[in-house]
Amino acid sequence: MNLTNRPVALAMQNARFETAEGIKLLDELSVTFRTGSLTAIVGHNGSGKSTALKMLAGLNKPSNGAITLNGQDIAEFGAREFAKNVAYLAQDPGDGADYTVEELVTLGRYPWHGPFGRLRDKDRQAIERAIVLTGLEPLRQRAVRTLSGGERQRAWIAVTLAQEAPCLLLDEPISALDLAHQYEILLLLEKLGKQDGLCIIAVLHDINLAARFADHIVALKGGRLVTDATPDELMQPAMLRDIFGMDMLVHPHPTTGHPVALANL
Secondary structure: OOHHHOOEEEEEEEEEEEOOOOOEEEEEEEEEEEOOEEEEEEOOOOOOHHHHHHHHOOOOOOOEEEEEEOOEEHHHOOHHHHHHHEEEEOOOOOOOOOOEHHHHHHHHHHHHHOOOOOOOHHHHHHHHHHHHHOOOHHHOOOEHHHOOHHHHHHHHHHHHHHOOOOEEEEEOOOOOOOHHHHHHHHHHHHHHHHHOOOEEEEEOOOHHHHHHHOOEEEEEEOOEEEEEEOHHHHOOHHHHHHHHOOOEEEEEOOOOOOEEEEEOO
């Protein structure tokens, strides 16, 4: 199925964001994010990636334009109903307080049962699946504070998976992970997008990982949209120069054939 034929889950329509001091961080973005796909948001530090993700998560209210979920303005959703549809993982979600890994992952079920609700079989199944998918079974009774940075990041990713929302918004989800776990998590996200029909949007710094795993890439620069394209369309020297401001060489990976960019210094 062609990506453009898949239903739109989230969309930004002429969305602009300014701070209370009048500083413009995003300017008139119009982008659609579709079901069954992994979209990477890339760009320089300060390009507006995290700001855009927070707008999609309902944390930054657009100064102009609209953010829609399944065609409906997200401002019309109640908090719990929105959380049933959109799960958001911040760049720095915290140290996990005094929770064990399993207790932390259980928090992902909050939109479905509330603070005083009992866990049902469906909740327990979602929690267990999230723990297994992220490889946290041996750590489930460990205090989150005692984990390494990478282990803690996987625990927070498990929280979003336990939420069972059809849209996942992840701000630099692999930044604390070693290379092996970066690939594991991105392979997992790639699989979930296709297998479960999720709309997954992730801020990524590594353009080569974005090109390898994402179905679509949104590139920002100075708060503006540079391009909204497939990896093959984006991974061109002229396009990469526009995005990152430097000359880059692009070659096919010798094994996978995916385009790989190298700085031409």
